[in-house]
Amino acid sequence: MKAKIHITLKNGVLDPQGKAVQTALAGLGFTGVNDVRQGKFIELELTETDRAKAEAQVDDMCKKLLANTVIENYAIEIVEG
């Protein structure tokens, strides 16, 4: 099974990386950009074949390693195959 994980900064948490991208875009002439938020996108290839178990496992991984739950949200999507 495959898992796709989106890790994004919570609302209200400053995103200096996003701000830097916004400034760089403005410098290139892209002025119609009001906000930029940069997050992470992680794809996992799992040996687990049970969807519910896979999801529970990935949730555990996010809490323990992948996401900093103090400042980040995560969303998990399990894909067959």
Place this chain on the structure above:
Amino acid sequence: MKAKIHITLKNGVLDPQGKAVQTALAGLGFTGVNDVRQGKFIELELTETDRAKAEAQVDDMCKKLLANTVIENYAIEIVEG
């Protein structure tokens, strides 16, 4: 309009960051992980209200700044509101 951009490494390009995550997961006891690929997820808030123009603009941003098209693929999703 909002744009969601996924930037992922092309197949065949080594992903040392993903490998590091995989090793760290194994160290925590998550052994059923065959592969980890880490990409970027960028959310843009645009002033442009025309969907086609917004998409063209974001495509341009990806080519010029956000993605390194030699080693990375990108996918753009335009969302209303």
